[in-house]
Amino acid sequence: MTTLDTTTTGPDGGGIDEAKVEAFTEELFGIYTAGFVSSMIALGHRTDLFEAATQGPATSAELAERAGLAERYVREWLGAIVTAGIADYDPTTGEYSLAAEHAICLAGESEFNVAPLSLIHGHLAKFIEPVAQAFREGGGVPYSEYRPDFTDVMDGLSRGTFDAVLVDGIVPLAGGLAGCLGGGGGGGSNGGGGTAAAPAAVICRSVSATADPDPEVSWLAAVRNWRRNQGPTSAQPISSSGASES
DSSP states (O other): OOOOOTTOBOTTSSBOOHHHHHHHHHHHHHHHHHHHHHHHHHHHHHTTHHHHHTTOOBOHHHHHHHHTOOHHHHHHHHHHHHHTTSSEEETTTTEEEOOHHHHHHHSSSSTTOOGGGGHHHHHHHTTHHHHHHHHHHOOOOOHHHHTTHHHHHHHHHHHHHHHHHIIIIIGGGSTTHHHHHHSSOOOSTTSTTOTTHHHHHHHHHHHTTOSOOOHHHHHHHHHHHHHHHHOOOSSOOBOTTSSBOO
């Protein structure tokens, strides 16, 4: 067994505290383990396993059938998330289950589903070496290299929140934006005239249907498409610079 040389001098000139080394090593292993678990969450999110698990307790074979996946891999995945405390396993029935309090954080379309956040780790990990090269040589990694996957991940991170509160909570905070979108002064369905709720919602939904992966281009295209469908209005078109077009 290797022992730590406690006579080694640290950067500050003092000795090495073996207990602190062990504690920090344990902390690092915890960080690494959490990274592995994050990958398991991302896998469950991408394959809809969490959605399938919300249908009730199931064996690995039953869960695999629900999700349309290979049982062999689903069984290994279940072992990982049970070990991590995400799901529960009943050895008497051989069934796995997802507690309601966990399910709301990992499945569904509400803003409480934070499973999409796990996708960012796997995506950014692909760029560790290009970024390391930038550290050595300068420069950087252009945004275009991250697309379109990065915009897909960001959509997953924010979609639930925007769908839940954009029209009634966020749009009214932007001054006259509600009026520009809907031709009325309301602040969504819960404020003012309420005329902005339907147009804003239509625009929000149409963003995901635009072909360009750039969020700014998608929003502008969605707004312009809606305005064209409404015919002439007194409001000025929206430009990419944020100013009105003449």
